[in-house]
Amino acid sequence: MPENYQQYQEKSSHWFQELQQKICHKIENYESLFIKKGLKAKEKPKKFTAKTWKRTDPLLPPGTAAGGGEMRILKGHLFEKAGVNFSAVYGLFSEDFRRQIPGAEKDGKFWASGISVVIHPYSPFIPTVHMNTRMIVTSNKTWFGGGADITPMTADFTINQPEIHRFHQVLEGICNRHNEDYYVRFKKACDDYFFIKHRSEARGAGGIFYDYLNTGNPEQDFAFTKDVGVGFLEVYSEIIEKLMDLEWEEQHRQEQLIRRGRYVEFNLLYDRGTIFGLKTDGNVEAILMSLPPLVSWP
Amino acid sequence: MPENYQQYQEKSSHWFQELQQKICHKIENYESLFIKKGLKAKEKPKKFTAKTWKRTDPLLPPGTAAGGGEMRILKGHLFEKAGVNFSAVYGLFSEDFRRQIPGAEKDGKFWASGISVVIHPYSPFIPTVHMNTRMIVTSNKTWFGGGADITPMTADFTINQPEIHRFHQVLEGICNRHNEDYYVRFKKACDDYFFIKHRSEARGAGGIFYDYLNTGNPEQDFAFTKDVGVGFLEVYSEIIEKLMDLEWEEQHRQEQLIRRGRYVEFNLLYDRGTIFGLKTDGNVEAILMSLPPLVSWP
Numbered sequence A, B: 001m002p003e004n005y006q007q008y009q010e011k012s013s014h015w016f017q018e019l020q021q022k023i024c025h026k027i028e029n030y031e032s033l034f035i036k037k038g039l040k041a042k043e044k045p046k047k048f049t050a051k052t053w054k055r056t057d058p059l060l061p062p063g064t065a066a067g068g069g070e071m072r073i074l075k076g077h078l079f080e081k082a083g084v085n086f087s088a089v090y091g092l093f094s095e096d097f098r099r100q101i102p103g104a105e106k107d108g109k110f111w112a113s114g115i116s117v118v119i120h121p122y123s124p125f126i127p128t129v130h131m132n133t134r135m136i137v138t139s140n141k142t143w144f145g146g147g148a149d150i151t152p153m154t155a156d157f158t159i160n161q162p163e164i165h166r167f168h169q170v171l172e173g174i175c176n177r178h179n180e181d182y183y184v185r186f187k188k189a190c191d192d193y194f195f196i197k198h199r200s201e202a203r204g205a206g207g208i209f210y211d212y213l214n215t216g217n218p219e220q221d222f223a224f225t226k227d228v229g230v231g232f233l234e235v236y237s238e239i240i241e242k243l244m245d246l247e248w249e250e251q252h253r254q255e256q257l258i259r260r261g262r263y264v265e266f267n268l269l270y271d272r273g274t275i276f277g278l279k280t281d282g283n284v285e286a287i288l289m290s291l292p293p294l295v296s297w298p
Helices: A001-038 A162-178 A182-193 A216-241 A250-269 A273-280 A284-290 B003-038 B162-178 B182-193 B218-243 B250-269 B272-279 B283-289
Strands: A049-054 A067-074 A078-092 A111-122 A128-138 A142-151 A207-213 A294-296 B049-054 B066-076 B081-090 B107-119 B128-138 B142-151 B207-213 B295-296
Touching: A001 A067, A001 A111, A001 A128, A001 A142, A001 A216, A067 A128, A067 A284, A067 B049, A078 A284, A078 B066, A111 A216, A111 A284, A111 B003, A111 B272, A128 A216, A142 A162, A162 A182, A162 A207, A162 B128, A182 A207, A182 B003, A182 B081, A207 B250, A250 A273, A250 A294, A273 A284, A273 A294, B003 B066, B003 B081, B003 B107, B003 B128, B003 B142, B066 B250, B066 B272, B066 B283, B081 B218, B107 B218, B107 B283, B128 B218, B142 B218, B162 B182, B162 B218, B182 B207, B207 B218, B250 B272, B250 B295, B272 B283
Parallel strands: none
Antiparallel strands: A049 A067, A067 A078, A078 A111, A111 A128, A128 A142, A142 A207, A294 B295, B049 B066, B066 B081, B081 B107, B107 B128, B128 B142, B142 B207
C-alpha cells in the first residue's frame, strides 16, 4: 500500500461520521417539517435513536479492540424507517475470506470504515434510497467503494419520472467532475448488481456503484467518495421536498408493500454486504436495518 | 435402483395430489366455520384458487415434457395465507447439481414429486405450520424425504404450550409406529435444519425432518411418508379448533409480524429448497408461496 493512502483512514472515518450526522440532521428536519405542515399536527416529530456497538474479532485475543460503530434509526411519519449506520472495524479475515478479498491473502489483516444508509419513506410516492460509501485497507491493497441507488415503489414511477431522472443526473454530474469514464462504468455496475435474478427484474431504477477504486491518487478517490455522499443527500432532499405532500391511496400503499418484498428478496438472496456480514458474525441489527418496516407477499 | 421402488413413483405422485386435496378441503372447511361462527358474519368464506404450471427443462430439447404442478392458495380471514403446492417434475440436473445430488453423478437424470404446505393463520395465537413430503428418483438412488414443523408466533407459546406438545406427540407416535429410532433422529435433524444461524435462534418449535430415506422397503417408506402427511393434517386441525376463537390484541399481531420476519430470513438465507428452486429456474410463484403475507422489520 502506498504510504500516502494511510492518512486517509482517519480522514475517511471522520468523514463517514460527519456525513452520518449531516444525513440524520436533514432527515429529522424533513420529519419535523412534515409534522408542522399539519398533516399529522398532533404528533411530535420523531428523532433518530443512536446505539453504539463494539466489535470483537474471533481471531484476535479476547479483549483486543476490533472497532465498532454507531447505528441510528428513525421511525417517523414521513420516514417509516430510516437507518444511517457508521462503522470502523479492523481485525483478521478468516482463512476463507483471505482468498476472496484483494490484498488479504498474506496475513488476513483488514481495516474498513464506511457509512450505510437506507431510507424507507412512508409515502409510496417517495422512492426508497440506498447509499453506502466505504474505505477498505488490507495488507497489500487499499480502495474506496460505494454508490447510491433509488427504488421507486409504484409502477407510475418509471425511469422517465423527473425525480428519477434528476437523481441520475446529479450522480452523472458528480462522476463527470472526477472522470469522464466513471458514470457509464458505475451506472452499469449498479444495474448489473441490483438485479433480482430469479425474477429477471431490476431491484429499482439504479444509480451508481463502484468498488476497488484506487487511481493512485487518494485525495481524488476520497474526494469522489465524499461527493457521492453529499450529492446523494442533496438530490434526495430535492426529491423529498417535491413529493412529501402528495396524497396516496390504499392501493399505492399495497403496491409499495409488495415492491418492498422484492427489496427483501434481493438483500437476503443476493446482496454481498448482507450475506458477508451475516456469515462473518457481523452486527445483525445494523446489517438488517436495511429491511423495510412493513412488507407484503400477498 | 431396485425395481420395486419404481412402482412407487406413480403411487406417491397420486398420493401427494390426494393429500393436497384433503388439506385444501379441510382448510376451506375451517375458513367457512370461522365465518359462520359470526366473527366475520358478513363475509363470504374464501376458497382456494388453483393454478397449474408446466415445467420446461433447459437441458432437454424444446417442447419436451418435463412435468409441472398445481399450486393452490387461499387468502382468507382465518388463514391469512395458505399455500398448498403439488409438483411432479423430471429432466436433467445441470453439471453442477449432478455432483451434489446422490445417484445423479452419472447422467443427471431425475424425477421428483412432492407436496409442500405452508399455512400462515391471521391470528397470532395460531402457530404457522410447514409440511413437505417428496419422493426423489435419480439413476442410482431413490428416496423419500420431508417433514413437518410448527412455528408459534408469540412469546407466550413456548415448547411447553399444550398445542406445541401435542404437535410433537403426534409426530412422535407416527415415527414410533414405523421405527423406534426415527423420532430422536428426525426431531434432531429438524432442530438442526430450522436454525437461524445469524441470530442463534430456532425458526420455530421444530417437528421432524427426514431425507434420503430408503430402508430397502419402499412400501414401508411410502407408508411413513403418507402417515406424516395425514398426521400433520390431523394434529393441525386439532390445534386450529382449540385456538381459532381466541381473541388477540394489536400487540400480539405486531409480535407475529416480527416473528414472520425471522421466517423470511430463514427461508431466503438458509432454506435449501428455496435457494435450490430459485437458482434452478424453478417456479418462483410456487417457491415463494411460503413467504408470509405481511411482515415487519420495525
